[in-house]
Amino acid sequence: MATIEELKHKIATAKDLNSVVKTMKAVAAVSIRQYEKAVESLTEYDRTLEIGLQILLRNQPEILLKQSSTVDGRIGIIVFGSDWGMCGQFNERVVEYIQENQENWSINADDCFILALGSRVCDRLEATGHKCEACFTLPSSIGKITSTIQEMVLILETWRQQNQVNRIIVIYNRILNGATYNSTGLQIFPLNFQWLKKLHQQQWRSNSLPTFTMNKDKLAAALFRQYFFVSLYRACAESLKSEHSSRLAAMQMAEKNIAERLTKLNMEFNHQRQTIITEELFDIVSGFEALTD
Incomplete structure (x- = not known):
């Protein structure tokens, strides 16, 4: 599974490519x-x-x-x-x-x-x-x-x-x-x-x-x-x-594919970030319970 930093890089690359496609259109x-x-x-x-x-x-x-x-x-x-x-x-x-x-x-x-x-x-x-x-x-x-x-x-x-x-x-x-x-x-x-x-x-x-x-x-x-x-x-x-x-037709298709790719990357990024936040919360709770015991 890709890391948060890798996903950020992929999203930035897709956005740059999308701007190029729009210009060519x-x-x-x-x-x-x-x-x-x-x-x-x-x-x-x-x-x-x-x-x-x-x-x-x-x-x-x-x-x-x-x-x-x-x-x-x-x-x-x-x-x-x-x-x-x-x-x-x-x-x-x-x-x-x-x-x-x-x-x-x-x-x-x-x-x-x-x-x-x-x-x-x-x-x-x-x-x-x-x-x-x-x-x-x-x-x-x-x-x-x-x-x-x-x-x-x-x-x-x-x-x-x-x-x-x-x-x-x-x-x-x-x-x-x-x-x-x-x-x-x-x-x-x-x-x-x-x-x-x-x-x-x-x-x-x-x-x-x-x-x-x-x-x-x-x-x-x-x-x-x-x-x-x-x-x-x-x-x-x-x-x-x-x-x-x-x-123009090729760029329209490329723009559609990039949009779908961006949607998928953003969902994966949000899921990954939520997973990390959840893991950090579990660590905090576990540490608090250990200190309390």
């Missing part, structure tokens, strides 16, 4: 809202990009439609994970999702290029036999997402031009409802043919005829880069939101 809750706003801010930017693609489709549809039909060749995979722990099975789910869909995507180790965001998911991937061509540290704030995504876009352009990567898939965890998230895969290249066709048939909202003056190939390349940027930015923000939601 608050940070996670604030971060979730920030990343929600980041995703919402992409709406207008995304609309502008669609207008650019619509203009190119109306004037030079063969450029985009030709790219959307390319399905063979090497594949590039962008994986979003985490750098920090205490977020449940966050990284394990992403790696399991890749393993489950490996055959569907026809992933061959020699023709696959993987770029990972998060040291923990990178370690998980390499442990399952997947080689990471590059590993980025996750942005620590909203402001740092842009620079990180821009570096990734440059790598994707290099893969397309120098390594003949004709398919690019983004894999990340996405919030479904509340704190529930699920791994998902999004093919950002080649572009979805049905989406382009729908965009091509969409009615132009102005009486002015859409056109462009710059070189069509340069315009298409610029639109591709912006499309990659928007898709990766959204995936990064949603992945970070999912990570903090998972961490």
Whole structure:
């Protein structure tokens, strides 16, 4: 049985840990809202990009439609994970999702290029036999997402031009409802043919005829880069939101367990203290009776 001093130390440790958990809960809750706003801010930017693609489709549809039909060749995979722990099975789910869909995507180790965001998911991937061509540290704030995504876009352009990567898939965890998230895969290249066709048939909202003056190939390349940027930015923000939601749920469970542990320790401490007081009273009574006799 633990002594009074040992119980005091355990109670103090549990209280310190509880304060840390509460702080992490608050940070996670604030971060979730920030990343929600980041995703919402992409709406207008995304609309502008669609207008650019619509203009190119109306004037030079063969450029985009030709790219959307390319399905063979090497594949590039962008994986979003985490750098920090205490977020449940966050990284394990992403790696399991890749393993489950490996055959569907026809992933061959020699023709696959993987770029990972998060040291923990990178370690998980390499442990399952997947080689990471590059590993980025996750942005620590909203402001740092842009620079990180821009570096990734440059790598994707290099893969397309120098390594003949004709398919690019983004894999990340996405919030479904509340704190529930699920791994998902999004093919950002080649572009979805049905989406382009729908965009091509969409009615132009102005009486002015859409056109462009710059070189069509340069315009298409610029639109591709912006499309990659928007898709990766959204995936990064949603992945970070999912990570903090998972961490928030983990901290809520930890807080509940700590509260139960504290209750148990306090009961044990009170019982131990009462036992000691009772023993001391017995000693006093016994001593008094001995003196009286």
